[in-house]
Amino acid sequence: MILTDKKQPEPTHLQPKFNGVTNILSVDIEDYYQVEGFRRRIDHTAWERYESRFHLGLEWLLQILDSKRVKATFFILGWLAEKYPDWVAEINRRGHEIGVHGWRHRRVDLLSPEEFRRDVEKTMGLLKELGVDNLLGHRAPSFSVTRQSQWAWDIIRDCGLKYDASLSAKFFPAKSEPWTSDNPGPQFTQIGNGEKLSLFPQAYLPVFDHIPFAGGGYFRLYPYWLTRWGIRRWNQKGVPVMVYVHPWEFDPDQPRLKVNLSRSFKHYVNLDMNREKFAHLLQDFQFGPCRDLL
Ligand SMILES: [Zn+2]
Incomplete structure (x- = not known):
């Protein structure tokens, strides 16, 4: 059940939203069988x-974002982009930001710096070939840039990106720190060569x-009022919150x-209730998108 405050009229998207703070909406484009939780069960081969x-969840998502006139950042898995280039073009055509989500969803803290660099470069190369000409950011699978793998930030910057959205809560x-x-x-943050990198942490x-909170399984698990309360509290302090979702989270009939x-x-x-919950959000x-807060 979604708990909403029935006494207050629902604001429309034409009214100014809460406290005027723009929050960040990010989407990780991967299929249901590619998630980290299933890695031991389903090898990438x-x-x-x-x-x-x-595409089932993605189609729904693109439609609702258009209807609310919202732009988001879509971090795309290279493996999927290569197989389904038309979807990359479609996201791009609708004016959303496109970012890098690695080639085949490997946790950064399990890669060597060289492997990570190849992974990012390969994905960026493909996305550029597909017509994405303003790549700015990276999201690691499962927020896996940890204390031990902060070397990733130098590589992300070296590759020409401006931000990383991979820091775990x-x-x-x-x-x-x-x-x-x-x-x-x-x-x-300042990285090795003295350059600055923007970081967008998990809320x-x-x-x-x-x-x-405010993303993935946490968004689905917590009652909506808790997410709304949390975002409002941060927004009252002028702090934007980064929300993250996946297309498979809007596909209740998946196997x-x-x-x-x-x-x-x-x-x-x-x-089964995620579409409704997300519409409330x-x-x-x-x-x-992230690019608006750089
Ligand atoms: Zn992912």
Whole structure:
């Protein structure tokens, strides 16, 4: 059940959204069989054998974003972009920002710096070939740029990108870190060669540090009022919140894979009510792509 405050009239998208703060809307384009939680069950060499369905959620998402006049950042997996170039063109044509989500969804902290560089360069090369001429950002699978893999930032900058949207809420608030921030808004850090890189962290609740919200399984699991409260609290302080979703989260009829209970819960919880919940979010808050907050 979605809990909404019935007493207050629903704002329309023509009215100014809460406190005038533009939040960030990001979408990771991957198919349901490519997620990190299923990696041990489905090796990337087996991806070809699965029915592709990402377009079902993506189509719905593109339509609702158009109807609300919202632009978002779509971080695209290179493997999918190569197989379905028309979808890259379609996202681009509608004026959304396109970013890099790696070639085949490997966690950055499991790669060597050289492997990571090849992965980013290969994906960027393909996206440019497909007509994306303003690539600015990178999102690692599963927010996997960790304390041990911060070398990734030098490589991201070297490749010509301006920001990374891969910091896990586990590292925030980030006391005694170079970005020392007490909020999940966009951060700036200086990297090896003295250049600046913008960081867009995964949002955490304004209470109980390090508890992620406003994206993926957290968005589906928490009641809508909690997400709305959290975003409002941050927006009251002038802090934008980064929301992240995946096309498969808007495809409630996707095949159910047999995986262990915790993985199954994480992937399938509340899939059936996610479209409605997400529509409420677009109604209640103002969103834009990462590029607008650089
Ligand atoms: Zn992903």
